[in-house]
Amino acid sequence: MADRYSFSLTTFSPSGKLVQIEYALNAVNQGVTSLGIKAANGIVLATEKKSSTPLIDPASSSKISLITPNIGMVYSGMGPDYRVLVDKARKVSHTGYKRIYNEYPPTRILVQDVARVMQEATQSGGVRPYGVSLLIAGYDEGIEPEQQNAKPAGAEETAVDDSAEDRKKTTGKTGGILKGGPSLYQVDPSGSYFPWKATAIGKSATSAKTFLEKRYTEGLELEDAVHIALLTLKETIEGEMNGETVEIGIVGPPANHLLGYEGVEGAQGPRFRKLSPQEIEDYLTNL
Amino acid sequence: MSSPFSINGGACVAMRGKNCVAIACDLRLGLQSLTVSNNFPKIFQYSPTAFLGLTGLATDVSTVSELFRYKVNMYRLREERDIAPKTFAQLVSSSLYERRFGPWFVSPVVAGIDGKSGAPFICGFDSIGCIDYAADFIVSGTASDQLFGTCEGLWEPDLEPDDLFETISQALLNAVDRDALSGWGAHVYIIEKDKVTKRLLKGRQD
């Protein structure tokens, strides 16, 4: 019987709620705070790395993960569930995209794939929802925001101007996915996802978001965003703040020094990278 | 003669010009030496500037063209953008290799212009998806030997759209006239960054 039928644990309550999903969100809201801020030229993901004992080697545990060269993510909630999702995100970015198109998925496509995995856990038999919320940060090639806005002002040659006009039109029609540049998404246990300019998840998400609302400005530079991220974290952090206890991932300019080789024309390094404890210390001293 | 690639006959060629590309095919559908139809185009459009030419077994030309119509439509819906020729070429390659041990009997050719950079792009494939990138021209079909000759003779770098049209048309027409399984009219597409011109060539009808 048990192996022939398996029913979804997530069923509607008479009031129309899926309480299993609400419980999963409760798990997220007990988790360590993570936050993300989108700048004009990049994104910063930041979280606190808590360890219950000083005997743990801090370098061996890590909460921010690289998914593709240009996409990374962080979580609040249950660590083991997160690692499963990281594995699945990395796998689907290859099976569902790179092995087909020989290029990595755009951020939104990856976010949708991960969101699908999480949604399926709310409707399948014999499984429970994932107890995590994710922040996914990525960078896409395409028409970058500043390029797009710059066009109408320029008094260029007419022919060139026409094609730029056309392109702008198609951009509008297709909902602007041609738009490149950085994007930051949050994915919840229900499988819903939202694009953010800046947000926080986890225990102190509400207060952190209030803080971010005050500090966030349009056209922020990446360096300023890292600064704001650390300030926000400082408000909520419980222990000491240093390179060992804070984890930061950034989407920035191509990091060609991470390629491991040089001299190949057109080769571009990863845009998503984690900051080393030393780099974080440097930011902290300037706080 | 009983090779699946030469039952129905047909020819296709793509050429690179200056800020433009061209792709052309014949219109014959035959059964060995017997011509059944002179209205069987082998070029298909998958985005404003991405085109696929398919020669080989006619049934697979239809099946594969429909398969890519499905895949590219799904791509456009999912990603809310048109597929770039380079990306499309990779999709063709991986889709063909999926059938590594029971291939579609087609020799595809991709031609297009990158929507963002405006760079011309052409490439060809074998029937299991190995990509043949080229800076000059790509040929396929039963007249491919003849097309290699005419293209080697006529093509030159940096042709303007009008000259490229003349070159590809003469290359195709004179190649198919020397192949019994190809011909009976032709379709020629000249693809520029924001303009595509399709011309129908009557060709010899004998």
Next chain:
Amino acid sequence: MEVLLGITGKDFCIVAASKAAMRGASILKANDDKTRTLNKNTLMAFSGEPGDTVQFAEYIQANIQLYSMRNSSDLSPFEVSSFVRAELAKSLRSRSPYTVNLLLGGYDSIKQKPELYWIDYLASSAPVPYAAHGYAQYYCLSILDKHHHPDISFEQGMKILRMCTDELKRRLPIDFKGVNVKIIDKDGIREEPYSDDKQVYAP
């Protein structure tokens, strides 16, 4: 020695199929109907491996009829041809493919145009103004090349069909027992009386 012929004209489509059912050198039946009506305005003629032909044709017929019942609307000839081709293409790469050649004659009541599709057992499909399958191709296509025109009237179409069947009688080594002639036009599908008794002698 099965004969399938199709001719379109200005506002009609003629489909003719030989009446002989053969097994080896023997004729088993002289009034065989090698056509099936798919819907109000599409007819399919078939030849090929005995057994496969009727099995495949009636499978297609059932599915096209099912579509009409479910949707209270008929598929157009082009839509039917796509479905038939897809089924045949699926069959081609299966463990035991159908060996069936087809002519699909139809009248598109929206475009108000007759249509004819030539489909072989490999599922190669092409829209054509006139078509034949089997040996009839070698004898009739040249006649049709010479005399056919897209704007021919029904009478002219029948005249060309007669030229074709006469030539077949003259050249084919086995009697195919004449042809069934079906007409598809704006009023639907009907059988056209066609006399086969005239003797034709080889030159």
